[in-house]
Amino acid sequence: MKKNTVKIxxxxxxxxxxxxxxxxxxxxLGSGWEGEVYKIREMRTGIERAAKLFxxxxxxxxxxxxxxxxxxxxxxxxxxxxxxxxxxxxYFDGLPITMLVSEYVEGQLLSDFVRSFPGKKLTPFQAxxxxxxxxxxxxxxxxxNEYHGDLHSDNVIVNRFGLYFELKLLDMFHWSSPSKANRxxxxxxxIHIFYDSLGGAKYYSKFPQEIKKICCGLKKGLILKKFRTVxxxxxxxxxxxx
Numbered sequence: 001m002k003k004n005t006v007k008i009x010x011x012x013x014x015x016x017x018x019x020x021x022x023x024x025x026x027x028x029l030g031s032g033w034e035g036e037v038y039k040i041r042e043m044r045t046g047i048e049r050a051a052k053l054f055x056x057x058x059x060x061x062x063x064x065x066x067x068x069x070x071x072x073x074x075x076x077x078x079x080x081x082x083x084x085x086x087x088x089x090x091y092f093d094g095l096p097i098t099m100l101v102s103e104y105v106e107g108q109l110l111s112d113f114v115r116s117f118p119g120k121k122l123t124p125f126q127a128x129x130x131x132x133x134x135x136x137x138x139x140x141x142x143x144x145n146e147y148h149g150d151l152h153s154d155n156v157i158v159n160r161f162g163l164y165f166e167l168k169l170l171d172m173f174h175w176s177s178p179s180k181a182n183r184x185x186x187x188x189x190x191i192h193i194f195y196d197s198l199g200g201a202k203y204y205s206k207f208p209q210e211i212k213k214i215c216c217g218l219k220k221g222l223i224l225k226k227f228r229t230v231x232x233x234x235x236x237x238x239x240x241x242x
Contacts, residue, residue, distance in 0.1 A: 007057045011036050011092060018043070019090045020099070023051065032171060034058045039104055049085065050104045053097055065098040071172065072102070075146055080137025080169050105168045110156035114197050121199035124211055128237065131194040131214070133165035135234045138186055142230050147182035148172050151189035153196060187230050188220050210242055 010031070017025045019040070026039040026048065035054040042049065054065050065087065072084035088099045110130075114122060122130065134156070141148060150171055160166035176182060195215045198207060207215065214236075216222035227233040 006095060008055045008092070008095075008097075011053055011097075013038055013053075019051075020088045023049070023088075023101075034064055040101070048104045050082065050102045051088075052100045052102070053090070053092075054099075056095060056097065059098055062098055065100055067175070068172070069100055071146065075141055075144060078137065078140040078144070080134075080140065080167055081172075082168050082170070105157055105159055107157040107159040107168065109154055110158055110167075110193070110197075111153040113158045113161070114153065119199065121203065122197045124198065124208055127194055127197045127211075129163075130165050130197055131190065132234070132237050133167050134190050134193065135230055135237065137167060137169065138190060139230045139234055142183050142186070145178050147178055147186050148189075149176065149182060149185065151186060151193060153193055156193070183230065184220075184224055187227060187233060188218075188223050190230070190233070191215060191223055192218060210240065 013019065013025045013028070013036075015025055015027060019025060022043050023040040024043055026041050029037040029039050029050065031037070035052055035058065037050060037052050040049050040051045041047070052068075059065050069084055069087060072081065075081055076083060082105055083103045085101045085103065088101055089096050090099055091097065108116075114120060117126075134151075138148060138151075148169060151169075155170040157168040157170065158165060159168055191214060195204070195218055198204075198211065204212075204215070213226075214233075216226060227236065
């Protein structure tokens with residue numbers, strides 16, 4: 001069978017398994033269309049990292065992994081993104097598999113975080129702080145002429161919560177070239193996360209008017225008419241009257 005036609009749907013790496021002769025598998029963090037993500041530990045230093053293993057049929061000629069690594073490197077000064085470290089090769093059933101090693105971030109998925117609150121929703125002020133932190137992070141990405149492309153509550157890690165949110169974003173969609181449409185989609189997805197964090201459709205009729213003016217009924221046309229860019233949304237949040 002040719003290398004490019006090999007299909008792997010899971011790696012099933014086991015705890016304490018040694019990979020690339022220098023990492024120990026700690027646990028599986030998740031999986032997706034492109035591959036799987038594991039928490040690993042550097043054997044010499046004891047430092048924990050995150051490793052994304054690409055299914056070979058989704059990474060022909062290393063196209064996906066290289067594009068992804070380069071995008072993360074370009075955006076390395078964006079604090080909301082997990083920092084990329086290096087590329088490694090491991091062998092799975094004799095096949096070379098590309099692995100991207102990044103920082104490992106402790107925290108809780110936003111979806112789980114929101115469910116831990118009474119009524120499984122945030123208060124309006126908590127949600128506004130969440131939205132502002134997300135907007136600030138995405139604005140940094142947009143100002144570098146890039147976009148995220150896959151914003152939802154299962155792609156956001158809450159690392160700290162108090163007077164402000166300390167957040168990290170997971171997987172980014174990386175195939176389309178940056179465009180105004182990409183960035184507009186990011187903006188609308190941010191507001192959708194905000195809407196969902198407040199309880200979504202079930203509670204929308206009870207949202208304060210100040211909140212509804214941001215959500216715009218989740219109608220993309222109305223959102224983009226009011227907020228042409230993420231920067232404009234950030235300015236609105238900084239000056240809004242309550």
